[in-house]
Amino acid sequence: MASDTIGIGLVGTGFMGKCHALAWNAVAATFGETRRPRLVHLAEARGDLAAERAEAFGFARWTDDWRALVADPEVEVVSIAAPNPFHADMARAALEAGKHVWCEKPMATTREDARSMLEAWRRSGRVAALGYNYVQNPALRQMEELIRDGAVGTVNHVRLEMDEDFMADPDAPFAFKNGAESGLGALDDFAVHPLSILWRLAGPVASAMTDQAKPYASRGGRAVETHEIATSLLRLRSGASGLLTANRAAWGRKGRIAVQVFGSRGTLLYDQERMNEFQLFTREGDGRTQGFRTVLSAPAHAPYGAFVPAPGHGLGFNDLKVIEAHEVLAAIEGRPARIVDFEIGFAIEETVHAMARSHQLGRWVDVGPSAA
Amino acid sequence: MASDTIGIGLVGTGFMGKCHALAWNAVAATFGETRRPRLVHLAEARGDLAAERAEAFGFARWTDDWRALVADPEVEVVSIAAPNPFHADMARAALEAGKHVWCEKPMATTREDARSMLEAWRRSGRVAALGYNYVQNPALRQMEELIRDGAVGTVNHVRLEMDEDFMADPDAPFAFKNGAESGLGALDDFAVHPLSILWRLAGPVASAMTDQAKPYASRGGRAVETHEIATSLLRLRSGASGLLTANRAAWGRKGRIAVQVFGSRGTLLYDQERMNEFQLFTREGDGRTQGFRTVLSAPAHAPYGAFVPAPGHGLGFNDLKVIEAHEVLAAIEGRPARIVDFEIGFAIEETVHAMARSHQLGRWVDVGPSAA
Amino acid sequence: MASDTIGIGLVGTGFMGKCHALAWNAVAATFGETRRPRLVHLAEARGDLAAERAEAFGFARWTDDWRALVADPEVEVVSIAAPNPFHADMARAALEAGKHVWCEKPMATTREDARSMLEAWRRSGRVAALGYNYVQNPALRQMEELIRDGAVGTVNHVRLEMDEDFMADPDAPFAFKNGAESGLGALDDFAVHPLSILWRLAGPVASAMTDQAKPYASRGGRAVETHEIATSLLRLRSGASGLLTANRAAWGRKGRIAVQVFGSRGTLLYDQERMNEFQLFTREGDGRTQGFRTVLSAPAHAPYGAFVPAPGHGLGFNDLKVIEAHEVLAAIEGRPARIVDFEIGFAIEETVHAMARSHQLGRWVDVGPSAA
Amino acid sequence: MASDTIGIGLVGTGFMGKCHALAWNAVAATFGETRRPRLVHLAEARGDLAAERAEAFGFARWTDDWRALVADPEVEVVSIAAPNPFHADMARAALEAGKHVWCEKPMATTREDARSMLEAWRRSGRVAALGYNYVQNPALRQMEELIRDGAVGTVNHVRLEMDEDFMADPDAPFAFKNGAESGLGALDDFAVHPLSILWRLAGPVASAMTDQAKPYASRGGRAVETHEIATSLLRLRSGASGLLTANRAAWGRKGRIAVQVFGSRGTLLYDQERMNEFQLFTREGDGRTQGFRTVLSAPAHAPYGAFVPAPGHGLGFNDLKVIEAHEVLAAIEGRPARIVDFEIGFAIEETVHAMARSHQLGRWVDVGPSAA
Known part of the structure; x- marks a missing residue:
């Protein structure tokens, strides 16, 4: 061939x-x-x-x-x-x-x-890459670049939320995802996504203090075994503090991944439900006109321009996978690539397992050197 | 083959x-x-x-x-x-x-x-179809279905705006689009898009009263020949009134196509810059909780589900063209299809030409029977 | 005393x-x-x-x-x-x-x-002042100051919308405001408000081309005599073009006065339903981070600080009247004051009467020297 | 007299x-x-x-x-x-x-x-009342009524955030609020506010697991003694889980108190920076049109109508104090009143003190019977 x-x-x-x-x-x-x-x-x-x-x-x-x-x-x-x-x-x-x-x-x-x-x-x-397509969004990539360039100064606090409502109906029958064999519930189904974003924007988690919750104890007469809700206090390797919360039973939320990054010079905001924009506040400038600016995705945010040469026209969820495929191919060809490889992916897994352990023990748990 | x-x-x-x-x-x-x-x-x-x-x-x-x-x-x-x-x-x-x-x-x-x-x-x-991909957006298709089903009652007023800023810079040199040979300026470059949407949501225009404007009279020492701004009062065949405005020199707007449809029972809103949602207000229900609801695109809005089975995950600009391609293929295969064919397309052209004439004459101009 | x-x-x-x-x-x-x-x-x-x-x-x-x-x-x-x-x-x-x-x-x-x-x-x-309290909003006053300071360059286009829904119900009985004796319908009930704002932000109207509409021809068996909807193309004394539209039958709108001011260097946006913020886009700065910034009302926007010393805490509709009262008192005491006096107020009346005439005549009507 | x-x-x-x-x-x-x-x-x-x-x-x-x-x-x-x-x-x-x-x-x-x-x-x-004016907002009072009426079913999870940026500048000198004698930092300066709201919407806190953080270790050469950031996992008496976070160093936030209440039938959202609206999602109705509805404050939300008879016109921060004054007077006159009395106020204080203790001990702390 x-x-x-x-x-x-x-x-x-x-x-x-x-x-x-x-x-x-x-x-x-x-x-x-x-x-x-x-x-x-x-x-x-x-x-x-x-x-x-x-x-x-x-x-x-x-x-x-x-x-x-x-x-x-x-x-x-x-x-x-x-x-x-x-x-x-x-x-x-x-x-x-x-x-x-x-x-x-x-x-x-x-x-x-x-x-x-x-x-x-x-x-x-x-090459071994994991499908963490959200981090491929040009908007999030731009946020990462801005953080790296110091636009918001030193990051000192982060908040991440991931919410959908496909588990929100208390009358739905017991499903595969309600059983322990499906994994860790909100932690490995959802929390890994904001963790992949966190990894790019602010680096690895050092320790976590987690609480999990079941909004509905049973379904169809059978005890629910996974937790739809997981919330975690975080301390990052960088010294920043943070929190991460995930809820699969959040009525009305369809694909929310809300990110707030607070730094010494500004703040960045993002919400996956409006994936073609991010918000930036910086301390610079005239007090009369300071405010969060809503930045629409544009060719200035690589690789948006590979899809549309005009700003503000919008990418879709599937486009993020196209970007990821391109990164996988670049990695295979030995070029610089932005993938979540098995090293980082395993560190993310370690993080959610540490979170699960923290919930069981009721105390802070270090994520461990494997997350390095 | x-x-x-x-x-x-x-x-x-x-x-x-x-x-x-x-x-x-x-x-x-x-x-x-x-x-x-x-x-x-x-x-x-x-x-x-x-x-x-x-x-x-x-x-x-x-x-x-x-x-x-x-x-x-x-x-x-x-x-x-x-x-x-x-x-x-x-x-x-x-x-x-x-x-x-x-x-x-x-x-x-x-x-x-x-x-x-x-x-x-x-x-x-x-089959002869025109590339009016915006009307393929599942959000707009859902709005059309809601209007047809009477969710907002009889439509009595519409407002459409289309704005971008690629012509906003007064210091940019004279460009092809500034010359008369490029066509009608904002009218055939922009206004045709909201007109295609209007066609689907509320039907054809009966008559128009239009004003055009040039925010910058000259560029690089040469007189600008096209109008970056066009605004039109509308009377629709249906009896509804309306307005349509387009501006290629609107700083900060990147792909705005804002639609407001007012009816006897409710209102529908849309903005292309947030193409994965629309807003609906209906008079029904408890006064304590009435409000515009923001509806995120979802599999319930065909053909969104052909792209993503989960709601709120979002389509992009290019996906609209995929839907259009599918409609073109369906038309070729003789199946019901939702295309802007040359008949409708010509009616839209007739409308913008009537608008241009209205501006020249300073009075209302009928769009003419060819728009039927 | x-x-x-x-x-x-x-x-x-x-x-x-x-x-x-x-x-x-x-x-x-x-x-x-x-x-x-x-x-x-x-x-x-x-x-x-x-x-x-x-x-x-x-x-x-x-x-x-x-x-x-x-x-x-x-x-x-x-x-x-x-x-x-x-x-x-x-x-x-x-x-x-x-x-x-x-x-x-x-x-x-x-x-x-x-x-x-x-x-x-x-x-x-x-002293004779008219109750045009919306123009007293610190957010709008700040917008005026920004325009005067050149933040958006030369204003070349404006759009104003005023919408509520108290006349939206087709089943409501004939009311005083439906009769000719009540005045000009949407024109003097609503349009005067955005005109007062326009006056402050971009100056007087030179000529208007207006269309009025009745979403419901009759109520309780009696023909409706006023127009719930009025839309007008505008040419301003300054040379800018614009449009103004008002709708008392806009389901879901409760106190919307939306303002869009387009200039050669930027754009300003405002909506009375979120009266404690405005939006500003300027062409300055890095293309990666340009966007509309949402500016929350703050002590930097006089006279907000007379009410609350902390930013983002919000004024209410009634506070605008307090500011207006203060301006009236200042005028009485012979100090510089920001009121809509009978001179300007009459010019606004002249403008809506010109609009009504334009609708009757179906052509552009000059507002006349009395608006000077 | x-x-x-x-x-x-x-x-x-x-x-x-x-x-x-x-x-x-x-x-x-x-x-x-x-x-x-x-x-x-x-x-x-x-x-x-x-x-x-x-x-x-x-x-x-x-x-x-x-x-x-x-x-x-x-x-x-x-x-x-x-x-x-x-x-x-x-x-x-x-x-x-x-x-x-x-x-x-x-x-x-x-x-x-x-x-x-x-x-x-x-x-x-x-009568002894505390100044927790935010809970007097008609929007929040309406949310409370909706929760009591079952509009969102059984509340199973809550999230509360309070953020401002008056402590965000790392270059600001050491201030009174940076010293231990000023109290508990973000906990008693900020967290008490969302706790007062939580009290009304979902009842008292049973136990808390808290982390506090200092974005800036020192100011003007002097070690900062209070924490600008406090985040807490919560378990409520009702059995619901939740989280509360406060940040006095959140650049760009001016008066944010964001509330998310998740229930078995729906979700309610609120943000103090847009204090004249709340958002409601309920599982009811047609999947094609479900979405968060933005409800503007209106006379239907007592006591909004005491200020303005028209919906969507907006109250301000100071109006909340007027409502509180009215409640204090009602209490004095022996009528039913909605105040945060010293009993509830003390329970809120106990809660933040338990949070501070949790941070010191690195473990969950019960709020204690005094919070009953």
Whole structure:
């Protein structure tokens, strides 16, 4: 096959599977500077669905056995968008087969599995990225640049909130996500997202004091085992203080990830529900006209311009995945890239596990050196 | 070639050319129910650029002569995203060659050219759609549905504003858009967009009383010939009154298209700069809790769910073009489709020409029966 | 009586009558620099109400005959908050009796009455102010100062909207305001307010092209005689263009007065429903961080600090009347004052009458030299 | 003097002293149903200022010795707006002299003083109210009513934030509020306000886990002793979880008190910087049109209508004090009243002291039975 293409395999065709497929279809036309993805192989447990989706998504062949996809010599990158319990096996197998891996968050449902993925990656010499697409938003990337450039001075306090309402209905039946086997509830389902943002804007967490809560003790007569709400006091490595809270039962919230970064010279604000803008206040200037300015996403905020040359026209959720795909390709080509690799991803997992432990112990818990 | 694909030719690779290319790359994976576009031929006046873009966009071949593309028997649909003065020749040639046409707005730079395009389409038996992508936004489509369902009662008044600031700098040199040969200024560059929205929400304009203005009389020593600002009183066929205003010199506005629809039972609001939400007030309910509700785009608003299954996650400007591409394909396949065809498109052109005449005459001007 | 007090008479105890009463009670404690109002006499057509309100409002005596109040030698200033048809007689009588007058808007229900008030004032040598309290808002005053200081460059375009919904219900019975005798409908009930703001921000109107509309042709079987909606294209003396629209039937709007001022260097925005903030965009600075800044009212915006020494704490509608009372007192004491006097007030009346004429004639109408 | 008046003494003429003065001047005209305040005596440590302010505020006499005011037999109510360290002595003396007391928050700078005030009140048989004016906002009162009526179901989670930026400048010199003698920093300066709101909306706090932080360790070479930032995990008596955070060093925030109340059927939002609106989401209704509705303050929200009969016109910060004054008068007259009395006020003090202890101990601390 042509040296200017790269073979893609995709495992999973649900919400995030389709999102990966759209990104692989769009990335070359959008950025036009990396190898063009060649959609080689699609795996989906249900064979009939696999065939249908392969045609729709433009993949050349399909399978109901993800191991066949991993073994396909034409596949160079494996997109993993299967249910969380499969992530570890798939990622390890792909890395061991010499493939690059782009795996949806969270890494795994247990800390041990996550660690084994990290180790498999370290042995592999391949690129292994996690699907933390929110950090790819040009608005958040611009905020990061502004922080780095000192626009808000030294960051001394941060607040992060992530809220949706798909678990808000008390009358809904017991669901998979209500069972302990699904993981840590709001912590690994939600909190990892603002943590990935926090990592970019203010660095790693040093210690956490966490409280979790169940707004509804039982569903359909069965005790709920996960916590829909998790709130954590934070102390960052940088010395800044902060808080992070997540709520899957927050009526009316649909995709809120609210960020407040307070510094010695100014403040930055962001809300994912209005993902094409951020707000900046700086102490500079005339007291009569100081205020938070609402900055609309624009070509000045890379890589917005790869999508639209005009400011204020807006990107969508799926565009963030296109940016992430581009970063994954850049990493594979050995260029500087902005990905959440398995090192950082594991540190985020360690953080939420420390938070869960803090809740159990009722005291502050250090995140530990592995988060370094 | 396979009967389940359809051959695409694209003319132009600038802002909207790339937007078409992205849409053609994405539409099958997004909707998965129409024939898959086969990217056959790309035309771009600059040959070197044509080659580069053909590779990036995934087109099989390229040309610097758009007539070669139109003559290509594999091309079944021609996307026209070349500069406005070329629209008429290209669209007529494509329709006469038996191709379907998807042409960017405005139709043409003169009324005569627009009319000839309309006539060519009527003779052709093909699909001819105009690129009025804003009306494809699920939020606006939902507003249309709510109006049709009577949620705000009988519409009695509308207000539309479209503002950007790319012409706001008084120190910028004289540009192509400042010359009379570029067309009608704010009227055909901007006003046609809110008019396309108005068409969907409240129907055609019966008569207009328009004022145009030049915020800067000259640029670089040369008199400015087009008007950056156009404002029009409107009377609609429905009997409703309204106003429409457009300003290309509105500092700080980046992609504002603000819509206010007032009815006998409620009000609907929209702003393109926050394209993933609309606002609804209805007279129903308890006076203590009445208010405008901000409705975030969601799978309940078709076809949002084809992009993301979760509410509040947001579409982008380019996604609107994907929806439009899907509608064009549906029309080609003879299914119900929501396109701005050359009939409606010509009525919109007639409206802005009537507005320009109204300004010259200083009185109300009827839009004329062709707008029917 | 003490030379450091000033005797107040108030005519009317409804919405605006109470508002005047509150202002007279508050102004000395708020500003502490003018003569202290002495609440002398209250007039209210209904005697029982007069007595009750006089006690509540703190007036020493009351009457059901406004002429008695005007004749009261202790009364030095007459607040007129009676129904509009009474304004002219009351204001003339008060001025002729040597009183200062503070009269609610509009001046009168006919142009002739308004002119006679203007003439009575010119003969009187007294202060005659109109109740255009919105222009007293520190936020709007700050906007005016910014415009004067060139923060947005030369103003080239303005937009003003005023909307409420008290006439929005199609099932409401025929009301006084639906009859021709009530005046000009949306024009003198609403449009005068944004005109007073426009006067301060961008100066007088040179000519207008107006359309009026009735969302509901009849109420309770009786034809509606006034227009709930009025929209006007504007050309200002300054050369700027603009538009002004008012709608008393705008469901969901409760006190909206939206202002957009476009200049060669920036833009200013305001909305009375969020009266404690304004928005400013300027072309200055780094493209990565340009945006509209939301400026909260603060002590930096005089005379906010007379109410609260801390920024962002907020003034209310009634506070604007306190500021206006203070300006009236300042004018009476011969100090520089920011009032809408009968000269400017009459020019505003002339403007709405020109607008009404424009609607009748279907063409542009000059506002005339009296607006100078 | 007339039995229908009540004698007022005011101690202090700064920010809140003036606010009390304005409220005493306005309350009768606004509500017209209680005894009319008679402004008898003003105390201010600086005699010259006392005289000047007494005249401006309309007090009959003044003193530089607050004990003289307390001893004045004509004074029936003592407004205490002196610096916090004086509150305890003044309140005790006034209650022991048989006066009603209206004291600014916080009660005192030590827990012991606060307790002695509570005990003095219990012995007195008088009304003793604290100045927690934010809870008087009609918007918040409406939210409370909606919660009580079940509009959002069972409250299961709350979030409260209070932020200003008067301590945000790292270059500002060491100030009184930076010293330990000023109290608990953000806890008693700020957190008590959202706690008073929380009390009304969701009831008392059972236990807290708190972290405090100093964004700037020193000022002008002197170590800062108070914490500008305090964040607390909360468990409420009701079983709901929550968090409360306060930051006096939050650049750009001027008067933010953000409230989020999550329930089993909906969500309520509020922000003091836009104090004339609240937001409500309920699960009811059509999925196509669900969203947070922005409810503007209106006569439907008592006692807004006492100020303005039209909705959406807006109250100001000082109006909240007028409402509070009215509630104090109602309580004195033995009518149902909505005040934060010394019982509740002491419970709030106990809560912030428990928070401070939690920070010291690094663990959860129960608020204790005194908060019952």
